[in-house]
Amino acid sequence: xxxxxxxxxxxxxxxxxxxxxxxxxxxxxxxxxxxxxxxxxxxxxxxxxxxxxxxxxxxxxxxxxxxxxxxxxxxxxxxxxxxxxxxxxxxxxxxxxxxxxxxxxxxxxxxxxxxxxxxxxxxxxxxxxxxxxxxxxxxxxxxxxxxxxxxxxxxxxxxxxxxxxxxxxxxxxxxxxxxxxxxxxxxxxxxxxxxxxxxxxxxxxxxxxxxxxxxxxxxxxxxxxxxxxxxxxxxxxxxxxxxxxxxxxxxxxxxxxxxxxxxxxxxxxxxxxxxxxxxxxxxxxxxxxxxxxxxxxxxxxxxxxxxxxxxxxxxxxx
Amino acid sequence: xxxxxxxxxxxxxxxxxxxxxxxxxxxxxxxxxxxxxxxxxxxxxxxxxxxxxxxxxxxxxxxxxxxxxxxxxxxxxxxxxxxxxxxxxxxxxxxxxxxxxxxxxxxxxxxxxxxxxxxxxxxxxxxxxxxxxxxxxxxxxxxxxxxxxxxxxxxxxxxxxxxxxxxxxxxxxxxxxxxxxxxxxxxxxxxxxxxxxxxxxxxxxxxxxxxxxxxxxxxxxxxxxxxxxxxxxxxxxxxxxxxxxxxxxxxxxxxxxxxxxxxxxxxxxxxxxxxxxxxxxxxxxxxxxxxxxxxxxxxxxxxxxxxxxxxxxxxxxxxxxxxxxxxxxxxxxxxxxxxxxxxxxxxx
Amino acid sequence: xxxxxxxxxxxxxxxxxxxxxxxxxxxxxxxxxxxxxxxxxxxxxxxxxxxxxxxxxxxxxxxxxxxxxxxxxxxxxxxxxxxxxxxxxxxxxxxxxxxxxxxxxxxxxxxxxxxxxxxxxxxxxxxxxxxxxxxxxxxxxxxxxxxxxxxxxxxxxxxxxxxxxxxxxxxxxxxxxxxxxxxxxxxxxxxxxxxxxxxxxxxxxxxxxxxxxxxxxxxxxxxxxxxxxxxxxxxxxxxxxxxxxxxxxxxxxxxxxxxxxxxxxxxxxxxxxxxxxxxxxxxxxxxxxxxxxxxx
Numbered sequence: 001x002x003x004x005x006x007x008x009x010x011x012x013x014x015x016x017x018x019x020x021x022x023x024x025x026x027x028x029x030x031x032x033x034x035x036x037x038x039x040x041x042x043x044x045x046x047x048x049x050x051x052x053x054x055x056x057x058x059x060x061x062x063x064x065x066x067x068x069x070x071x072x073x074x075x076x077x078x079x080x081x082x083x084x085x086x087x088x089x090x091x092x093x094x095x096x097x098x099x100x101x102x103x104x105x106x107x108x109x110x111x112x113x114x115x116x117x118x119x120x121x122x123x124x125x126x127x128x129x130x131x132x133x134x135x136x137x138x139x140x141x142x143x144x145x146x147x148x149x150x151x152x153x154x155x156x157x158x159x160x161x162x163x164x165x166x167x168x169x170x171x172x173x174x175x176x177x178x179x180x181x182x183x184x185x186x187x188x189x190x191x192x193x194x195x196x197x198x199x200x201x202x203x204x205x206x207x208x209x210x211x212x213x214x215x216x217x218x219x220x221x222x223x224x225x226x227x228x229x230x231x232x233x234x235x236x237x238x239x240x241x242x243x244x245x246x247x248x249x250x251x252x253x254x255x256x257x258x259x260x261x262x263x264x265x266x267x268x269x270x271x272x273x274x275x276x277x278x279x280x281x282x283x284x285x286x287x288x289x290x291x292x293x294x295x296x297x298x299x300x301x302x303x304x305x306x307x308x309x310x311x312x313x314x315x316x317x318x
Numbered sequence: 319x320x321x322x323x324x325x326x327x328x329x330x331x332x333x334x335x336x337x338x339x340x341x342x343x344x345x346x347x348x349x350x351x352x353x354x355x356x357x358x359x360x361x362x363x364x365x366x367x368x369x370x371x372x373x374x375x376x377x378x379x380x381x382x383x384x385x386x387x388x389x390x391x392x393x394x395x396x397x398x399x400x401x402x403x404x405x406x407x408x409x410x411x412x413x414x415x416x417x418x419x420x421x422x423x424x425x426x427x428x429x430x431x432x433x434x435x436x437x438x439x440x441x442x443x444x445x446x447x448x449x450x451x452x453x454x455x456x457x458x459x460x461x462x463x464x465x466x467x468x469x470x471x472x473x474x475x476x477x478x479x480x481x482x483x484x485x486x487x488x489x490x491x492x493x494x495x496x497x498x499x500x501x502x503x504x505x506x507x508x509x510x511x512x513x514x515x516x517x518x519x520x521x522x523x524x525x526x527x528x529x530x531x532x533x534x535x536x537x538x539x540x541x542x543x544x545x546x547x548x549x550x551x552x553x554x555x556x557x558x559x560x561x562x563x564x565x566x567x568x569x570x571x572x573x574x575x576x577x578x579x580x581x582x583x584x585x586x587x588x589x590x591x592x593x594x595x596x597x598x599x600x601x602x603x604x605x606x607x608x609x610x611x612x613x614x615x616x617x618x619x620x621x622x623x624x625x626x627x628x629x630x631x632x633x634x635x636x637x638x639x640x641x642x643x644x645x646x647x648x649x650x651x652x653x654x655x656x657x658x659x660x661x662x663x664x665x666x
Numbered sequence: 667x668x669x670x671x672x673x674x675x676x677x678x679x680x681x682x683x684x685x686x687x688x689x690x691x692x693x694x695x696x697x698x699x700x701x702x703x704x705x706x707x708x709x710x711x712x713x714x715x716x717x718x719x720x721x722x723x724x725x726x727x728x729x730x731x732x733x734x735x736x737x738x739x740x741x742x743x744x745x746x747x748x749x750x751x752x753x754x755x756x757x758x759x760x761x762x763x764x765x766x767x768x769x770x771x772x773x774x775x776x777x778x779x780x781x782x783x784x785x786x787x788x789x790x791x792x793x794x795x796x797x798x799x800x801x802x803x804x805x806x807x808x809x810x811x812x813x814x815x816x817x818x819x820x821x822x823x824x825x826x827x828x829x830x831x832x833x834x835x836x837x838x839x840x841x842x843x844x845x846x847x848x849x850x851x852x853x854x855x856x857x858x859x860x861x862x863x864x865x866x867x868x869x870x871x872x873x874x875x876x877x878x879x880x881x882x883x884x885x886x887x888x889x890x891x892x893x894x895x896x897x898x899x900x901x902x903x904x905x906x907x908x909x910x911x912x913x914x915x916x917x918x919x920x921x922x923x924x925x926x927x928x929x930x931x932x933x934x935x936x937x938x939x940x941x942x943x944x945x946x947x948x949x950x951x952x953x954x955x956x957x958x959x960x961x962x
Contacts, residue, residue: 014800015807016807018801021804022804022808023816026816026817026819026820027820030820137945137948137949137952138945140892140948141892141896141941141948142941142944143900143916143919143940143941143944145900145903145919146934146937146941149919149923149933149937150934150937153926153930153933157927158930253810256809256811256812257809257811259811259812260811260900260903263904274812274815274819278815278904283820286819290808290812290816294807297809301807391858394862396858396862420864423862423864424864427863428859430855430858435855435856436854436855436858437856438856438877440877441873441877446856449865450863450864450865453860453863453864453865453866453869454863454864499863503864
């Protein structure tokens, strides 16, 4: 097991480095000179040269990458071009808000999705299975940014029971989960964010449970006289590893893919920050946010792999 | 081009060296497989040399895992040998002035053991047979004609069986298709890697007879690999016995079966089922599995299972002996070598 | 195949009545009325988008200062007008062309590039395999929305950049699927036999490996279309894909959102279009998967 853990962690390092290379190259994907974003349009040739040197843009690109990586490893992502604040501060503040959404959406969608999927998989072909399968397809086909808008129309415009957007008067810094006047701002974004994972997890749980239910050992369990409840427990335990993998991936998507929902609800999280950075062509913030989010995704996958191996001894040998 | 049978060896314009020139000479072939994550290697084929004469059938026998299939793949360069050389009809294989791999594969073909896995399940068998000629540059119509003529030759009606998919054929029919596919390029030599081993006994006999018949009509040379001694005895003129990647005995089939000189060959013969109650032998059958080829025993590799093993067997590997011509009968055993230090030397 | 061969084959007691894999797939699809229904809806959506210039009642770019955000039926506008007084139905029809293009093109590109790379990677030696697959792993390490947003965000908006970034998002997963299928057959005897017959690697890939790779790749591609439509509209919604004044469902959603309080229905319409298309492609893909997955 220890060998597997070490191998898996060593395997994640080159992936993380590759991710950093991609993030670094985003600067060069942008059309035109990357300097244009920091320079006033009327800058003289002399100023351009000075700034170019100051930012290290006159060095070979691999050297620039190594310098950038060195700074990043020390937690220095540079400063935002738009606000002049440290990127690391901007990103960490936004990440906290995104994490808040994800931490509420994850248990909601994982619990609901798994329960729906388990029921459907236990009764394959029955009406309840069709109902769940249908609902799951709708869940994964819904554009969640549109669902957000519809929810706003219903609950904020028509019924006026929940706020449409933002984090409320106290703002990001003083936001408290324990005050309903603040917490109610969470309700709609969390619901919207949970929709797709509910569908995906319901689908994969259904598939896993239905498959395990048909295996020979289940018949054996019944034959030795186990009650249905105990059989169900055995089936769920055996169906868990693949579902767990899907859940891990979905948690990564909740954190890294919330940009659309955050934009709809103007929730000041990492996705919203990313959107602002794109509009302002704020490359350091863009790089920093994407690097942070994708590294979280890599780490999530790593943790899921290790958890899976802990649950299923067959995986360790690979 | 060669769907039509050739009448005699001399009529084949590709015969460069004449009847005395061996079809294939293999010298010191070697292939180890590195094991992932460990420093060890499997010695699948370790310094194997032999000669195949024109028009003969050389049988290769040994337990599974002794390197027979690896040897077959080395001969066709489907696996690249790590050492050793091959001479095909007088031309050094792969050398600048010799014969190229592509040209070699035109003249040496192979039939695989698993008749199902060796046919593309998504292709009608006729197309599988025509694939080689097409790749070699024949036109579609010509390749199709070659394929149908070959189906006829292996005893399958082309109109009936040509359009079928492999899953619509029996094992014996599939293997006939595989034989047709191997013949499609008009080879002079065919390697049969356990080609009849997976078949029922009755079907096996039919296919063996087909192979004999084709050999005579098309003037082929066979390298016949099998773990079944009865089959090898039936079809081969000479026999080569392999153990853990090495040749342990080589000689004319009659001599090897009548008077085996290596204890491994004796054990193999003894463990074979005999219908004849009078011919039961008192030789002990082989005990256990062959040792792992990863860390083969020192000295003679067979000593761990040999009833006659002595100290000299652990300290020195026995040489195979001096091979002169097709009548030579040699064995890699200290007992078969005078003055080797073994108490029974010269007795066997 | 000659006439006589077919007849002779038909006369023999057939091992399987249906010859050929694809024919049996289509036969199974034909026996699945629900999937056929969704296929018809998908076809209708595609046809409506293609025929937009013929059936749209108005010019989708024609603005009107007095006719902004009008309800359905106003002066012959079947679904009303948008925030610039343009006919909503016409914009929805024209928008379908761009939304479908942005949904389908990346899947097609990713299937071609990822499928080819994966097929080669699975068949080639260890070095080429490592080079291809480890590169793919890096791109696989991004959440898909994030990667699409990052690339089109850095490169700037536009249909072309949007298609490019989505293609890059889908390629790694496609590559993995093709690689697995290709590696499965790599060591089978019929591939060795083909090599022994002197055929080039390209020829073997085309005739012997492709058939095995095609199935899983197409199943996966069909399931990607719905995802791609959602993501493409999402990019446009963020202002990264299609640029105004082009009509596109995601972009319409984003501009109409500003008038959410005035005209909730107009705001809901493009979303319904995206949702319907995505659901139908999803269910169609499920049906195709069921028809293709059955082991003969």
